Amino acid sequence: MRRKRVFGILYQANNTAYRYTVRRGSVSAHPLSACRERLPQGSGSSKRGLVKTRDLALRLLMNLKIRHSIRESYDRIAGEYARRIFDELEHKPLDRELLNRFAAQTAGRGQVCDMACGPGQVARYLHNLGVNVFGLDLSPRMLEQARRLNPSIVFREGDMMALEIADRALAGIVAFYAIVNIPKQSLPVIFGAMARVLEPGGLLLLAFHVGDEAIQEKELWGQPISMDFFLLPPVFIQYQLEAAGFKIEEVIEREPYAPEVEYQSRRAYIFARKVLS
Numbered sequence: 173m174r175r176k177r178v179f180g181i182l183y184q185a186n187n188t189a190y191r192y193t194v195r196r197g198s199v200s201a202h203p204l205s206a207c208r209e210r211l212p213q214g215s216g217s218s219k220r221g222l223v224k225t226r227d228l229a230l231r232l233l234m235n236l237k238i239r240h241s242i243r244e245s246y247d248r249i250a251g252e253y254a255r256r257i258f259d260e261l262e263h264k265p266l267d268r269e270l271l272n273r274f275a276a277q278t279a280g281r282g283q284v285c286d287m288a289c290g291p292g293q294v295a296r297y298l299h300n301l302g303v304n305v306f307g308l309d310l311s312p313r314m315l316e317q318a319r320r321l322n323p324s325i326v327f328r329e330g331d332m333m334a335l336e337i338a339d340r341a342l343a344g345i346v347a348f349y350a351i352v353n354i355p356k357q358s359l360p361v362i363f364g365a366m367a368r369v370l371e372p373g374g375l376l377l378l379a380f381h382v383g384d385e386a387i388q389e390k391e392l393w394g395q396p397i398s399m400d401f402f403l404l405p406p407v408f409i410q411y412q413l414e415a416a417g418f419k420i421e422e423v424i425e426r427e428p429y430a431p432e433v434e435y436q437s438r439r440a441y442i443f444a445r446k447v448l449s
């Protein structure tokens with residue numbers, strides 16, 4: 173018998189629902205019969221629709237693979253990451269100052285999410301300033317560290333690419349190095365999701381490494397990893413945030429702190445507010 177694996181995903185494209193079949197690594201898309209009448213008329217356009225949809229399916233599959241590698245990699249390094257990074261804010265005065273400003277504008281105004289929280293050092297800093305903050309991360313082992321180190325903060329497993337948070341539920345999002353492993357083409361999905369879950373006027377504070385390159389690491393702290401690290405141009409990120417429905421309030425850049433404090437890259441921080449609509 174031929175081996176066939178059906179991807180249980182329905183995707184909406186050309187106003188049509190499709191089911192994906194993955195066989196020996198290649199993906200094909202089949203319009204569901206109930207929806208077939210909604211396919212564009214004419215065989216030419218139907219084929220084009222199918223090809224376009226197959227491209228979307230391939231991209232979806234790629235995203236799933238990338239997400240799987242990221243989760244596995246952070247699961248492997250979670251203990252060491254917590255040991256090395258949890259106290260980092262003690263040595264980063266600018267980061268503390270920016271978080272103080274973020275806290276002053278979000279405390280008492282509703283829930284705040286520390287997105288891709290890692291071991292929760294940023295969530296803890298904000299919690300100590302009276303912010304109603306919870307952490308969200310993809311990596312279960314990283315979340316174990318976060319819960320161990322911060323028993324009075326709630327941490328949830330979740331994916332920034334498919335946020336299970338209600339529309340307009342949050343007063344703020346802090347996302348320090350959350351996008352460091354995310355390919356550029358996936359950023360609109362993440363920024364779109366952030367805009368969706370923020371209330372109008374809600375505040376985002378994003379931190380990332382400045383540059384325009386991808387660094388491929390096969391090993392970190394003695395553990396094998398399989399993910400890229402992206403350095404990003406601030407102008408590109410500003411543009412992406414504006415396209416997702418944010419107004420940029422301020423962009424701050426700094427040189428790296430000493431090598432014993434952090435990786436030697438220039439850093440950028442963006443305060444952006446979801447536009448009132």
Ligand SMILES: C[S@@+](CC[C@H](N)C(=O)[O-])C[C@H]1O[C@@H](n2cnc3c(N)ncnc32)[C@H](O)[C@@H]1O
Nearest residue numbers: 246288289290309310311330331332333348349
């Ligand atoms: C470089 S660490 C940053 C952790 C923490 N924010 C900090 O500043 O130290 C990146 C974190 O993003 C998480 N992450 C990566 N992709 C994610 C996704 N799609 N959804 C949620 N978390 C994700 C990883 O598990 C990891 O904990």
